[in-house]
Amino acid sequence: MKALKTVGRRPRRLDAEAKVLGELVYPSDRCLEGMLWVEVVRSAHPHARIESVDTSAAAAVAGVVCVLTAKDVPGENAFGIQIQDMPVLCHDRVRYMGDAVALVAAESRAAAREAVARVRVDYEVLEPIIDPEQAMQPDAPALHPGGNILHRGHFQKGDVEVGFKKSAVIIERAYQVPMMDHAYLETEAGVSYYDDSGSLTVESCGQYVYRDQTQIARALGLPLEKVRVTAPYTGGAFGGKDEITVQIHLALVTYHTKRPAKMVLSRDESIVSHTKRHPARMWYKTGASKSGKLLAVWCRLVSDTGAYASLGGPVLNLMMEHCAGPYLVPNVSVDGFAVYTNNGFSGAFRGFGCTQACVAIESQMDLMARALRRDPLAFRRDNVLHKGDRAALDYEMKTKVGAEATIRAAGRGKLYRTRGKFKRDRSEHTRSMAPYIKRGVGVASQMQGLGLGVGLPDYAEVELNFSPDGAVTVRASTSELGQGAYTAYAQMAAECMGVPLEKVRVVGADTKTTPDSGTTTASRTTYAVGNAILMAAGKLRAELDKRAVGLEGISVRETFHLPVADVKLGDGLPHLLYSYGTHVALVEVNTLTGEIAVLAVEAYLDGGRVIFRTGFEGQSEGGVAQGIGYALFEEVLFDRGRFLNTNFDTYILPTSMDVPADIRTVPVEVKEDTGPYGAKGVSETCMVGVTPAILNALHDAIGVRFTRLPVRAEDVLRAVLERRR
Amino acid sequence: MGPERNMKTEIAFTLNGFPVSLSVSAHKRLLDVLRYDLGLTGTKEGCGEGECGACTVIVDGRAVNACLYPAPEVDGRRVVTIEGLMDPENELSVIQKTFVQSGAIQCGFCSPGMIMATKALLDENPDPTDEEIRAALLGNLCRCTGYVQIVEAVRLAAEKLEKRR
Ligand code: FES
Ligand code: FES
Numbered sequence: 109m110k111a112l113k114t115v116g117r118r119p120r121r122l123d124a125e126a127k128v129l130g131e132l133v134y135p136s137d138r139c140l141e142g143m144l145w146v147e148v149v150r151s152a153h154p155h156a157r158i159e160s161v162d163t164s165a166a167a168a169v170a171g172v173v174c175v176l177t178a179k180d181v182p183g184e185n186a187f188g189i190q191i192q193d194m195p196v197l198c199h200d201r202v203r204y205m206g207d208a209v210a211l212v213a214a215e216s217r218a219a220a221r222e223a224v225a226r227v228r229v230d231y232e233v234l235e236p237i238i239d240p241e242q243a244m245q246p247d248a249p250a251l252h253p254g255g256n257i258l259h260r261g262h263f264q265k266g267d268v269e270v271g272f273k274k275s276a277v278i279i280e281r282a283y284q285v286p287m288m289d290h291a292y293l294e295t296e297a298g299v300s301y302y303d304d305s306g307s308l309t310v311e312s313c314g315q316y317v318y319r320d321q322t323q324i325a326r327a328l329g330l331p332l333e334k335v336r337v338t339a340p341y342t343g344g345a346f347g348g349k350d351e352i353t354v355q356i357h358l359a360l361v362t363y364h365t366k367r368p369a370k371m372v373l374s375r376d377e378s379i380v381s382h383t384k385r386h387p388a389r390m391w392y393k394t395g396a397s398k399s400g401k402l403l404a405v406w407c408r409l410v411s412d413t414g415a416y417a418s419l420g421g422p423v424l425n426l427m428m429e430h431c432a433g434p435y436l437v438p439n440v441s442v443d444g445f446a447v448y449t450n451n452g453f454s455g456a457f458r459g460f461g462c463t464q465a466c467v468a469i470e471s472q473m474d475l476m477a478r479a480l481r482r483d484p485l486a487f488r489r490d491n492v493l494h495k496g497d498r499a500a501l502d503y504e505m506k507t508k509v510g511a512e513a514t515i516r517a518a519g520r521g522k523l524y525r526t527r528g529k530f531k532r533d534r535s536e537h538t539r540s541m542a543p544y545i546k547r548g549v550g551v552a553s554q555m556q557g558l559g560l561g562v563g564l565p566d567y568a569e570v571e572l573n574f575s576p577d578g579a580v581t582v583r584a585s586t587s588e589l590g591q592g593a594y595t596a597y598a599q600m601a602a603e604c605m606g607v608p609l610e611k612v613r614v615v616g617a618d619t620k621t622t623p624d625s626g627t628t629t630a631s632r633t634t635y636a637v638g639n640a641i642l643m644a645a646g647k648l649r650a651e652l653d654k655r656a657v658g659l660e661g662i663s664v665r666e667t668f669h670l671p672v673a674d675v676k677l678g679d680g681l682p683h684l685l686y687s688y689g690t691h692v693a694l695v696e697v698n699t700l701t702g703e704i705a706v707l708a709v710e711a712y713l714d715g716g717r718v719i720f721r722t723g724f725e726g727q728s729e730g731g732v733a734q735g736i737g738y739a740l741f742e743e744v745l746f747d748r749g750r751f752l753n754t755n756f757d758t759y760i761l762p763t764s765m766d767v768p769a770d771i772r773t774v775p776v777e778v779k780e781d782t783g784p785y786g787a788k789g790v791s792e793t794c795m796v797g798v799t800p801a802i803l804n805a806l807h808d809a810i811g812v813r814f815t816r817l818p819v820r821a822e823d824v825l826r827a828v829l830e831r832r833r
Numbered sequence: 834m835g836p837e838r839n840m841k842t843e844i845a846f847t848l849n850g851f852p853v854s855l856s857v858s859a860h861k862r863l864l865d866v867l868r869y870d871l872g873l874t875g876t877k878e879g880c881g882e883g884e885c886g887a888c889t890v891i892v893d894g895r896a897v898n899a900c901l902y903p904a905p906e907v908d909g910r911r912v913v914t915i916e917g918l919m920d921p922e923n924e925l926s927v928i929q930k931t932f933v934q935s936g937a938i939q940c941g942f943c944s945p946g947m948i949m950a951t952k953a954l955l956d957e958n959p960d961p962t963d964e965e966i967r968a969a970l971l972g973n974l975c976r977c978t979g980y981v982q983i984v985e986a987v988r989l990a991a992e993k994l995e996k997r998r
Contacts, residue, residue: 120933127941128929128948130875130915137874293879293887293942293976343877343942344976375880590940590977722936722982729979730939756884756974764967764980771981 114599114609115785118722121595122614123341123588134343135313136297140368143299144173146354146361147220147371149210149227150381151202154450154749155251156231158200158209165226166212171219173365175227176211180364183329187352189319189455190679193252194416196327196356202231203251203415204453205751206381213361213369236749240389240412240447251415251448258413259421259446261428261678265502268393271404271439275395277479283392283468284816286743287412288385290457291761294343295378300358301368307620308335310359313342315350315628317585321619323352324359335359340616345589346734347456350629351383351418376754383418383455384744386411386446388427390468396476402491404439405432405500407468411454411461413446418455420446425681426557427461432500433469434511434555434688435491440500450749456629458734459796462556467817470552470800474807484804485524488553488690489515503675503682510714510778514690515553517712517776523549523692524710530694531808544699547707550804553690554797558789559632559670561680566670568636569623572601572644574652575661580605580612582641584625586633587617591791592723593633599719600638600784604645623665631687631789632670634719638784640668671782685780687788688714691735691797695805699828702821706736706802708770715790716780728773728794735798737762740818844908848873849917857904864888864899866907867914875915875945879974886973889946889953890914896953898972915945918952927997928952928990935986939977947973951987959998960991 126132163175178185178199185199186192198207210227214220237243243256250256272278298312308330314320317337325335342349354371361369373381388411395404409427413420424446431442457463477487492512497505518524527549560566571583582601588594598612605612615622625637643666651662673684694708709732718724741760745752753759773794779786799817807813812827845854848871857866867873867890879887881900888899891913918926925933928951938944947970954961954969961969966987967980975983 118936121936121938123941124933124938125925127938127944128915128925128932129919130873130945132941133874134877134942136878137868139869139872139874291976293885293940293974294877295879342940344940346976372878375882590942592939723939726936726939726978726982729981730975730977731979733979734976755882756880757882761974761976763974764970764984767979767981769963769967769981769984771979 112603115603115719116717116721119595119599119609121592122598123594132341134294134341135311136294136372138299138311139370140299140301143368143370144213144215144361144365145217145220146357146369147212147224148208148357149212149224151205151207151209152229153202153231153233154205154236155234156202157234158198158202159230159232161210162228163210165228166223169219169223169226171215172223173213173215175223176360176364181327181360183327185327187323187327187356188417189351189419190421191417204450205749206453208357211357211361213365236450238449238451238749240410240449243447243449244445256448257445258417258448259424261425261444263428263442263501264440265500266439268404268406268439268441272395274397275403276398277476278393278395279472279475279479280393281472281815283390283471285388285464285467286817287387287452287454288457288738288742289379289744289759290346290348292344292346292348295373295375296349296353296382297372298354298358299368299370300362302362302366303336308359308362310355311338312355312358313349313353314339314355315345315587315589317617317619318624320352320355324356327356328359328363336620338618339587340618341588346458347460347629348382350456353382379754379759380751383453385457386413386420386423386454386464388412388464390464392468392472394472394476396480400480400482400487400490402435402437405437406441407431409442409444411446412449412451414449414451414453416453418453420454422680423461425678427465429501429557429682430462430465430555431469433466433473434493434553436493436497437500451746452744452751459792460630462554462792463796466552466554466796467800471803471813471815474804475813485515485519485551499682501677501682503673507685508778508780510688510776511553511555513778514688514712514714514776517774518551518690518692518710521692521710523694523708524551546697546699546809547694548805548807548809549692549694550801550808551690551692552797552800552804554793555686555688556631556793556796557683558635558685558687559630559683561683562672562676564680566626567667568625568640569665569667570625570637570640570644571623571663571665572641572648573661573663574648574657576657576659578607578611580607581615582612583615583622584637585617585619585622586625586628586637589628591727592720595723596634596720597637597641600641601645604642631792634787635783635789636668636670638787640666642784643668685788687790687793689793689797691801693798693801693805695802695809697806697809697824699810702824704740704819704824706768708768709798710772710774711794712774712776713790713793714776714778715793716783716788717777717786718775719785719787724775724790725773727791729771731794732771732798733762733767734795736767736802738817739799739802743818842905844905846907846909847911849913859905861904862900863902863904863907866904867899873914873916877942877945886950887943887946889949889973891949891953894956896950915948918948927993931986931989931993935982935989937978937983937986943973943975947975947983951990955991955994959995963988
């Protein structure tokens with residue numbers, strides 16, 4: 109193979125200059141001549157029946173142009189990626205604090221806000237359903253016509269009873285992980301207007317413009333071609349902008365007023381209204397033989413999906429698929445439930461169910477290694493999955509499995525090799541030599557399905573254009589959320605067209621000008637769009653051989669269909685391709701104050717070949733920061749369905765002082781045969797293993813197993829005191 | 834809305850080196866004046882409560898959160914925003930260049946605020962330690978990066994600016 113010129117290197121991001129100049133126009137920056145400001149009247153209760161809505165006082169506020177309620181939704185008053193169970197505007201019932209009851213559009217934001225306060229809604233307050241276990245009971249009041257269990261699953265491989273009988277060590281624990289907010293720095297925002305051709309256009313922040321188009325058209329009762337959606341750039345998403353946020357509300361106002369409209373959610377509104385990471389409870393029982401072979405994994409997983417479905421079903425499916433980690437286990441039994449409650453509303457978030465399961469199984473792995481007095485990394489290596497093995501849900505792993513390679517690389521890493529020294533010797537990462545400071549090193553390994561999985565349409569179409577001046581334009585409908593995908597696309601296009609990177613332009617996320625490249629989720633874009641670019645480049649080169657480039661240039665389109673598993677176990681279940689990763693964390697605990705500091709993290713990531721190296725490292729470091737947040741700080745808190753922390757003063761994010769300077773990202777490039785240049789994806793794997801690695805390091809430091817996240821200073825103190833007793 | 838809220842005051846200040854005067858209502862935030870009255874949307878809003886630093890601008894040499902800063906208070910002061918950072922030759926400033934170079938940009942929504950906080954830091958302390966850099970950026974949240982590339986960009990900018998002197 110010839111040496112690669114741009115793939116695998118460190119080019120400047122295509123969008124970096126516009127971003128450092130403050131010139132890139134984000135959805136919240138867009139302003140249009142004569143636009144109206146839109147504000148939402150949200151529910152006053154987590155669960156209530158709406159008796160009446162009186163908008164007259166609101167409509168009378170100077171500057172208010174319209175106040176819209178459920179009766180103003182011309183099409184189907186429902187949306188949702190998988191099941192349309194969420195009202196655009198609620199008419200009879202509200203199920204969480206973020207539910208929209210009315211919309212106000214006014215000449216100024218101040219007027220719109222004042223009017224919101226004057227919309228009078230009479231409610232019959234209902235008892236909120238806050239406990240998923242109770243919600244599952246047959247006599248529990250149903251939040252939706254089909255009852256409160258959105259989705260359930262049971263999978264079995266072998267016989268766990270037999271496995272446990274043979275086990276020398278059995279570990280049983282219950283884990284609880286919190287609701288987590290994506291906390292992208294730009295809240296949900298956008299504008300809407302009629303474009304020159306009469307299409308109702310929404311420029312916003314979504315992660316899949318074609319699905320947003322469908323959802324808008326359905327709610328407005330419009331033909332698809334009358335709706336245009338764009339979303340090339342947004343200030344972060346991480347899955348939280350996958351579901352509809354502001355899009356339908358914006359469209360509705362423009363539809364009724366024929367005027368441009370703008371919406372930007374306040375931070376409080378953002379936290380209250382958008383989907384979150386599912387809080388979950390996970391009961392695990394795992395067994396291993398005396399010689400250190402995993403024999404059985406039994407688990408029961410209950411995820412709280414909140415008021416509406418969104419992607420609650422598929423998230424549970426992935427939680428089940430990844431319940432036993434990247435390990436070969438002969439006997440598995442898993443039961444999963446995704447349950448409706450009035451606790452906010454959950455959906456897609458980096459890791460997509462794997463994040464939760466990984467916390468539990470990697471804690472179990474550590475506890476078993478301890479009980480067997482085995483090295484935790486060696487124990488993992490001895491049980492790791494290989495190509496050809498049967499995974500936890502009893503299907504064959506048919507593509508290259510990089511798990512072992514990442515574990516071995518971690519074992520060769522400085523942190524793990526010299527962990528004894530790190531724990532004793534304070535000359536590195538000096539903070540304090542005091543005896544009440546304890547240090548520990550922990551590891552965690554992980555796999556993450558790539559793409560949407562079997563049974564869901566998963567393809568990427570792109571257009572490549574070669575212009576007379578030798579420039580190449582890539583058109584793809586995925587969004588640039590910050591991950592650097594457009595730069596990776598340009599690198600691949602430059603490489604396969606044999607042009608310098610400066611000659612490549614990427615046009616993204618517009619239903620009018622870019623073909624359907626699928627979702628910007630599931631670690632799939634580099635892989636899927638990259639493959640489509642390679643296919644289109646082949647076609648384009650063939651065209652170039654045949655004919656001269658006219659004034660218009662030559663354009664070709666190609667569609668790549670993601671290969672999928674040959675069995676179907678459920679929606680998106682299972683995957684054919686996975687990314688793999690092993691994380692090592694060094695933590696320090698002050699046993700007097702309970703304070704925890706993460707001093708160093710090493711990330712060994714198999715996302716196939718790395719295309720955009722700087723972006724890869726940046727994502728990994730960002731994943732470490734989010735993993736620290738999930739482990740130590742972040743939790744959306746409720747009091748009987750009411751949100752308690754809705755801004756960054758009380759919802760605490762990791763700062764520059766909480767994330768270590770010492771993060772080492774090591775690519776373990778197990779080249780994927782079907783990947784463009786051997787690439788897969790890494791945007792989820794880079795975060796998921798971080799959290800359990802920290803939990804395992806805490807155990808190593810102070811001998812305490814934390815099973816509930818986040819672990820706060822007061823938890824550490826309580827645990828230390830209990831141990832002394 | 835009471836009449837008091839609507840009361841307008843005339844203010845005049847220097848914005849990115851140019852004189853500006855306009856009339857604003859007494860409770861207006863500097864952030865809204867910049868973004869909506871003057872159309873300078875490089876300064877971002879992430880929280881509206883002084884917690885995230887996305888709205889950081891420099892007033893009389895100090896980094897401030899424009900979301901908490903009452904617009905009438907800038908009367909007579911010098912305000913610098915991200916739009917005013919380019920070199921006189923219309924090139925990226927050193928800090929902007931090192932942010933690009935180090936990969937400190939992902940979604941970029943925190944970047945203008947980070948860059949302004951960096952400028953205020955380096956103007957005051959041209960040779961900060963890594964600890965000092967991290968402490969100075971404590972009020973600027975980034976959800977995409979792990980701050981590593983950002984700190985590196987600041988360090989690199991300090992070195993380059995030092996050489997110029
Ligand atoms: S918007 Fe000003 S600090 Fe967050
Ligand atoms: S780059 Fe996205 S918040 Fe910093």
